[in-house]
Amino acid sequence: MNEIASFFDSLADRWDELCTHDADKINTILEQTTLHKGLRILDIGCGTGVLEKYLLPYSPASIVAIDISGQMIEMAKSKYATSIVDFRHANVLDMKEELFDYIIAYSVFPHFEHQQETISHLADLLVPDGELVICHSEGRNKINSHHNKHAGKLSFGLPAAKELADWMQPYFTIHSIYDSDDYYLVSGLRKL
Template identity: 45%
Template structure:
């Protein structure tokens, strides 16, 4: 079973089996200093966990992309906003220009992280920001993944490793890797 099949199979129950601390998500979004009126790309959006939080910042648009068609179907059923466009697509095939690109709780699932960051950095407007974030610790994420055959190799690397990849393409402005959360942010 590949990742797409794995996430398609879990999509109908994803919101029941995964819990996201809303206060931590709000804290992450404050720490990365989101402005109003941005064009945002949510990479690996799943069932649309982040969209309700991003809408608070009055974005011009949110493009939410996930490789799992069934995750996108669930996300579409939860939102009816003209500002949000859900797309079932491999992010490496996606094109566009954005002010903020955020990968929330999906980064471990990308095997070629350098190619991903390179591709996404090319989709940032000048002054735009790319963010990788998790509302749990790296240790907890990796522990959860280790218990599931389909994602056991999907590891969240130390934030300094992610920051080193970012620094090839962006100015790194924030690195947090503690027992509460994981954030790496870079500016074009």
């Protein structure tokens, strides 16, 4: 994990210039989920706070936005002055005893080496009927091709949406699956 954190630390000050995100695609993804007012949200791999401007209009009760890159978290903190968002330099795999209504892993899932175990852990952080959303605003093939060229040891690949949904099935009722050249989305509701 330290190699991944170091990589993102080194890019934090120029990340927003290097990595652009399509607002229409992000909004389309969020609209296909159960996101609504008053939720306790966990934003995994928040980077420089990319999603917060899309999540805050939903009037969440709170957002815990975490990243393993301390420098990314510092950049995110500098962009938002609201008590609703708690930016933390943390690894989601170390989180315990906190429960959320909605967990989103936007543009981060390929960086988890043990993806099936990660899903199991995230299920433990959700209330019954809470939603896990794993998504990208680019297609899977483009993401995997880009990572293979630029982030080989730092990416473990984005699985086909159907495969990811199969991994989620023991814990989740699948809500949305979309795997195209436009964007990638798999979401599920935590089983009781």
